[in-house]
Amino acid sequence: MRSISHSDYLRYALIALVVLIMAAATPASAKLNRISATLVAEQSRPAAGDTLQLAIRMTPAPGWHGYWQNPGDSGMPPRVEWKLPDGITASPLQHPVPSAKTMAGFKSYVYDGSFALLTSIKLPASAPPGTTIPITGELSWLACSSDVCVPESTTIRTSVEINSGRETSARNPAFQSYRSALPTPYPYSGSFFSDDDNVTVTIKTPPGIASSAVRFFPITGQLSPTNVTQSGDTTTFHLRKRGRSVGKVEAVIDTGPGTKAYQIKALPAREAPVAAEAPSPAPVATSAPLPSPAAPEGDPEATESLDQLPSPEYANDVPDPNPFAMASLLPAKASETGWLAAFLGAILGGLLLNLMPCVFPILSLKALSLARSGTSRQAARIEAVAYTGGAVISTTALGAVLVGLQCLGAEIGWAFQLQNPYIVLALVALMTAIGANLLGLFEIRSFPLLNRITGGSAPSSAFGTGALAAFVATPCSGPFMGVALGAALFLPPLAALSVFTGLGLGIALPFLAIGFLPALRRFLPKPGDWMVTLRRVLAVPMLLTAAALIWVLSRQVGHQGLAMGLGISLAVGIGLAWLGITQKTAKSGFHPILSTAMVGALAFSLLPAPIAIASADVSESGPVQTFSEKRLDELRRAGTPVFVDFTADWCLTCKVNEKLAINDPSTQRVFERAGVVTLVGDWTNGDPAITEFLAKHGRNSIPYYLVYMPGERPQELPQILTAELLADAVQPIG
Known part of the structure; x- marks a missing residue:
């Protein structure tokens, strides 16, 4: 019998790789997911112009769990990319109250049992009766057990038919329980103080919240409570902070499973509004999407027209340390x-x-x-x-x-x-x-x-x-x-x-x-x-x-x-x-x-198509947000200092700058004291909006960094950063 040579072993290994690659390429929806997901509408025959609530029902298999919007020390929250008819958009997902799970010293916020994520869409008022509205989304999430975690995804879909407007569409009774599992937005903003490692949050005590049994789930930042005290009508949370600085604190609190939960917000002490004579909290409907945070009160000039501030298009008017900069931006015929x-x-x-x-x-x-x-x-x-x-x-x-x-x-x-x-x-x-x-x-x-x-x-x-x-x-x-x-x-x-x-x-x-x-x-x-x-x-x-x-x-x-x-x-x-x-x-x-x-x-x-890249550090309202020209304009109108960071996962220079300068603790402390919001423009998969913005500033490569200070012209920073350079850039002139 012929002996097996090294070449034979390698040939068999290549055959095995073919099988593994084909298995890896099998769409996740064709596999048996550990967490099942279905999309249901509250009404099957709503009227034109109605706001229709939708629920994504997710059911983990025994021994498995999914993750909350802030997964904690590890995990990944559910994400959905909607495919809706033109003119229809979905509101942000609303998450029920999770539970805390600690494994190997790491705390995560999870769902061990069935849960429902809520969203809503506004149906077109012009839709004629009998019109079918298809609703489809690509949902992805992370399913974990005590031993392993598995990224999963599926396509969720349903449809509704527009009724004549003269009939009353039956409502799914399960939605009442879905809404009751959501936290109630608390109408009073608290305040917080922060140092290198700790955050102290003080709020007006919500009804039914006792310090001896309160649970704290941070929506923003990596915060864990070390102590909770109550004095009079105020509650104080003493929190341990890890990672980036926080621009505000948002969290969900309750006193245990099944009890009344509140979504609270706290601003830095210098920004927190005073509500000394505020009335008792009124019931807040949880069926609507969570309200946007109220704009901080302050100087009326903070809301002046952006036309009175230096425009982003003036970024190149700032003296550039590169001696070739101005000459290189001239048209060739000049x-x-x-x-x-x-x-x-x-x-x-x-x-x-x-x-x-x-x-x-x-x-x-x-x-x-x-x-x-x-x-x-x-x-x-x-x-x-x-x-x-x-x-x-x-x-x-x-x-x-x-x-x-x-x-x-x-x-x-x-x-x-x-x-x-x-x-x-x-x-x-x-x-x-x-x-x-x-x-x-x-x-x-x-x-x-x-x-x-x-x-x-x-x-x-x-x-x-x-x-x-x-x-x-x-x-x-x-x-x-x-x-x-x-x-x-x-x-x-x-x-x-x-x-x-x-x-x-x-x-x-x-x-x-x-x-x-x-x-x-x-x-x-x-x-x-x-x-x-x-x-x-x-x-x-x-x-x-x-x-x-x-x-x-x-x-x-x-x-x-x-x-x-x-x-x-x-x-x-x-x-x-x-x-x-x-x-x-x-x-x-x-x-x-x-x-x-x-x-x-x-x-x-x-090879599958590119996906949207999300970062756990990037939020829609915290100190680190996703870049868009619209958001940049909004922050400048409010008089907020802004640091713009254009980066990509394949840009090693960008990653070195992030490690040694941008994420340096001293830089983050300076940013926190100055109230700087960082806008991150991720160019990993390409983004026409980012490319267009770079072109306006005479650039077509990254890294690229800009600093916008209130009342000052934008500063264009070098491509090699230091913590000292960033600290100097966010110090007001004069």
């Missing part, structure tokens, strides 16, 4: 100096890009290539030119696509390719392949055409390395680069392409200098056995890059993206290891290459 400044800025930006963290994995390939290039002067120069050609052609080609699509009306910007999950999946495969090559699992054969042009295999390798370095570096943006690339929006197409050519030249400049300056090559180590060890070590950052891209993919398309990313990475690794075995035995590599390509094609064909 002055040749504008084009030259943009071109030089792109070269300098590309040069500095070599120092950015996201380019470090590509520096590993450079190091090996530079060590090889020390063999002779001619070989070094040829390799340097080939590397430069690869980098320049890569950035110019990307620039040509970008400019061409913008000419056709597309709302895209620099690094647009990483907003496409298919390209991210391809980069996962590419980074895995490079890591496998550096580990010695297989060897890359040279490209015959490039070999004939350049006279050897080293130049073709350098050309590919240069192209790869430029392509992978595009998500990063450093000093000078953002403004220089933004000039492409104002320059004629050929002049704009020269800016992208300058970027590639800047990326390749260090390698080009070493290739043509023998004095610099003397600092390079001689080739030797050390290079084998270095190759193995430098495989680590390449594989870590692949892992980071898999994470980006999971953020773009959900848990199925995570499965696809892991699947294609494993497939590439197995297939190339199989290829390496055939190379050592002088056999044809056709079968491993074909098999790997087929698995990859399967993963690409099953």
Whole structure:
């Protein structure tokens, strides 16, 4: 009997991966969900113009639970994307009171039994009798047991028929119990004080709330009560704070399951309204959507017209620390100096890009290539030119696509390719392949055409390395680069392409200098056995890059993206290891290459569409909110200081800034004292509104940061942030 070879094992592993990828791609709705979900309407035959209440009934299987709107230390709340007829919108989901569950020291707010999420829609008054109104939504949630958590989703749908208006439509009696499970909005705002670790909230005591049995469920922030006291008609909550600063406190309180629950709100002590002679609380109908928080009382000038404040379009009037900034924003016909400044800025930006963290994995390939290039002067120069050609052609080609699509009306910007999950999946495969090559699992054969042009295999390798370095570096943006690339929006197409050519030249400049300056090559180590060890070590950052891209993919398309990313990475690794075995035995590599390509094609064909990205730290009313120009205008009208942060999950520069500056505790304390609201514009999957806003400010890349202080012109911040710089930016002038 023939023994099973290593190639056979790898072949069987690829077959198993095919099965796993297909299983991962199966729509969640086709699987047996641990929490069932159905959509029901309170009335099946409402009248035209009525406000119709809907309920999403969710029932966990025994031993499983779902999550509240604030899941606590872990979990994910239910989210729904409605697909409704034109002119009909759904109100925000209303959540019943949860229970607290502590596991392994982590507290979460959950539903162990059946629960209903309520929303309402306004039916069109012009709908004729007999019209059927379809109501559909894509619902996603996290189901957890004591051992495992499973992301689930399904399509919920129902329909109603418009009655004649002369008949009374029967109402579903279950909705009365659904509404009674909701907290009652408490009409009195409390106040709170906050320091680094603690928050103290004081409110007028709601009826029936006793400090000995009160339960506290925070809607905003990560807050946990340490003590509750009552004195007279006030109740004080002493809370432990974790994470970001809080701009206001919203919570649900009650005294146990089945008791009266209230939704309370507290503002910072300096903003809290005084209600010393307020009447006793009146009953509040819970069938309507929760009211929006009342605007804080203050100076009447806070509500003046936005026309009296500096407009966001004046952001570029602020002196920019970049000496090329103003010149680069000039139209090309205004002055040749504008084009030259943009071109030089792109070269300098590309040069500095070599120092950015996201380019470090590509520096590993450079190091090996530079060590090889020390063999002779001619070989070094040829390799340097080939590397430069690869980098320049890569950035110019990307620039040509970008400019061409913008000419056709597309709302895209620099690094647009990483907003496409298919390209991210391809980069996962590419980074895995490079890591496998550096580990010695297989060897890359040279490209015959490039070999004939350049006279050897080293130049073709350098050309590919240069192209790869430029392509992978595009998500990063450093000093000078953002403004220089933004000039492409104002320059004629050929002049704009020269800016992208300058970027590639800047990326390749260090390698080009070493290739043509023998004095610099003397600092390079001689080739030797050390290079084998270095190759193995430098495989680590390449594989870590692949892992980071898999994470980006999971953020773009959900848990199925995570499965696809892991699947294609494993497939590439197995297939190339199989290829390496055939190379050592002088056999044809056709079968491993074909098999790997087929698995990859399967993963690409099953990749789901991008999803909306939500962050647990982002809310609609807290200190960190989702960016929109409308919300920015509202905050400026109210005289609120605003910090605008344009970011993306694939932008490592953005993540470094968030870690070291934006989320630094000292920065958050300064923001809290100044009352700053952060608006986060997430560009991970692309957003035409964000692209348009960036274009208004002469930019088409991120990171991009703006600070709006009341009564002052907007400040445009550098692309590399520090905590001290942010603190200075939010200090009022004078």
